[in-house]
Amino acid sequence: MDLRVGVIGTGAIGEDHIRRLTHTVTGANVVALSDINVQNARRIADKYGAKFYATGEEVIAAPEVDAIVIASWDPTHAHYVLAGIKAGKFVFCEKPLATSANDCKNIVEAEIAGGKQLVQVGFMRRFDRGYRQIKAAIDSGRIGEVLMLHCMHRNRVPGPKHTTEMSIKNSVIHEIDVLRWLLGEDYKTAQVLLPKSSRLAEDGLRDPQIVLLETQSGVRIDVESFINCQYGYDVQCEVVGETGTVRLPDPANMEVRSGGAFSYEIFPDWSDRFIEAYDTEFREWVDATKRGIVAGPSAWDGYVACVTADACTEARETGAIVPIAIPRRPAFYKK
Numbered sequence: 001m002d003l004r005v006g007v008i009g010t011g012a013i014g015e016d017h018i019r020r021l022t023h024t025v026t027g028a029n030v031v032a033l034s035d036i037n038v039q040n041a042r043r044i045a046d047k048y049g050a051k052f053y054a055t056g057e058e059v060i061a062a063p064e065v066d067a068i069v070i071a072s073w074d075p076t077h078a079h080y081v082l083a084g085i086k087a088g089k090f091v092f093c094e095k096p097l098a099t100s101a102n103d104c105k106n107i108v109e110a111e112i113a114g115g116k117q118l119v120q121v122g123f124m125r126r127f128d129r130g131y132r133q134i135k136a137a138i139d140s141g142r143i144g145e146v147l148m149l150h151c152m153h154r155n156r157v158p159g160p161k162h163t164t165e166m167s168i169k170n171s172v173i174h175e176i177d178v179l180r181w182l183l184g185e186d187y188k189t190a191q192v193l194l195p196k197s198s199r200l201a202e203d204g205l206r207d208p209q210i211v212l213l214e215t216q217s218g219v220r221i222d223v224e225s226f227i228n229c230q231y232g233y234d235v236q237c238e239v240v241g242e243t244g245t246v247r248l249p250d251p252a253n254m255e256v257r258s259g260g261a262f263s264y265e266i267f268p269d270w271s272d273r274f275i276e277a278y279d280t281e282f283r284e285w286v287d288a289t290k291r292g293i294v295a296g297p298s299a300w301d302g303y304v305a306c307v308t309a310d311a312c313t314e315a316r317e318t319g320a321i322v323p324i325a326i327p328r329r330p331a332f333y334k335k
């Protein structure tokens with residue numbers, strides 16, 4: 001039987017996930033949805049044959065809904081995740097799990113109190129073919145012990161109402177999660193450097209930013225976050241080991257030789273750049289949910305990412321090197 005999914009938030013990625021659950025992933029069906037933008041949500045409900053509900057809470061309570069996808073704005077996530085846990089339903093929550101570590105802690109505690117893991121966080125880079133290849137290379141020992149990582153996360157232009165804080169809590173949070181997953185260890189300290197700001201960064205936005213992380217074993221990481229780079233969506237990652245390096249491949253795209261020049265298209269945003277990762281993420285989520293388990297990034301991973309992002313925010317505000325106090329992982333969240 002198909003997994004019957006209710007979606008909260010039908011904006012850019014919410015609609016894309018509805019399309020993917022309907023047309024790309026087998027074994028699932030979007031039966032209910034809600035958004036405060038009622039007109040757009042009704043249009044999407046009609047298009048995909050789902051039932052429109054006036055509130056997210058009604059979607060969660062709907063008897064025909066087995067599992068929830070949350071794709072509303074970041075500050076709304078915690079409330080809906082907690083409601084999903086209370087209803088005993090599986091929840092896929094787009095990143096970040098919440099906008100504060102304290103809200104994440106409440107989610108983790110609620111999940112533990114309920115006695116069953118239900119929540120997966122939308123850290124889709126763990127499902128990307130290139131990052132998976134890097135992980136396999138690291139785990140095989142092919143480049144020796146990892147010493148350093150050089151990463152880049154560039155967006156062409158920021159989304160509406162993007163703030164300096166969001167560059168880390170909404171954007172670099174992807175690196176915070178995926179690098180921790182690649183290395184299999186948590187972070188120890190954070191520092192944020194603020195280079196000269198782009199003149200195209202409006203409303204006082206500090207952009208670019210450089211996030212420096214140190215892991216518990218001493219691996220050093222630099223992440224350039226540049227939200228206003230203008231030329232395209234560009235994610236890079238190079239891992240330097242004792243005996244070699246591995247680098248994230250760019251997605252396959254056509255090469256053009258024309259007019260005396262060689263060119264290679266760079267995607268404009270995340271939706272095309274990571275399309276295969278999102279597809280794989282949802283295939284695996286539907287499969288695991290039908291088996292009654294959480295197999296992807298957990299609420300614990302969302303919590304640790306948020307603790308780290310909060311430390312980065314403090315580091316940016318104070319200019320200090322901030323220690324990152326990662327709580328001890330409960331046995332409930334097996335590694």
Ligand SMILES: NC(=O)C1=CN([C@@H]2O[C@H](COP(=O)(O)OP(=O)(O)OC[C@H]3O[C@@H](n4cnc5c(N)ncnc54)[C@H](O)[C@@H]3O)[C@@H](O)[C@H]2O)C=CC1
Pocket residue numbers: 008009010011012013014034035036037056071072073074076094095096122123124170270
């Ligand atoms: N994994 C990834 O690579 C990506 C993740 N995201 C995450 O997905 C979420 C949505 O992002 P976008 O689609 O880009 O934003 P968006 O602004 O296009 O869509 C968000 C939608 O949520 C709705 N909404 C806001 N508050 C609501 C509430 N209380 N109840 C129901 N609906 C509500 C808005 O009306 C809007 O339609 C964000 O949390 C973002 O961080 C977004 C883009 C990529």
Ligand SMILES: O=C1[C@@H](O)[C@H](O)[C@@H](O)[C@H](O)[C@H]1O
Pocket residue numbers: 155159170171172174270
């Ligand atoms: O999650 C995402 C967006 O919300 C965020 O704003 C972008 O910076 C990220 O690259 C994208 O993957």
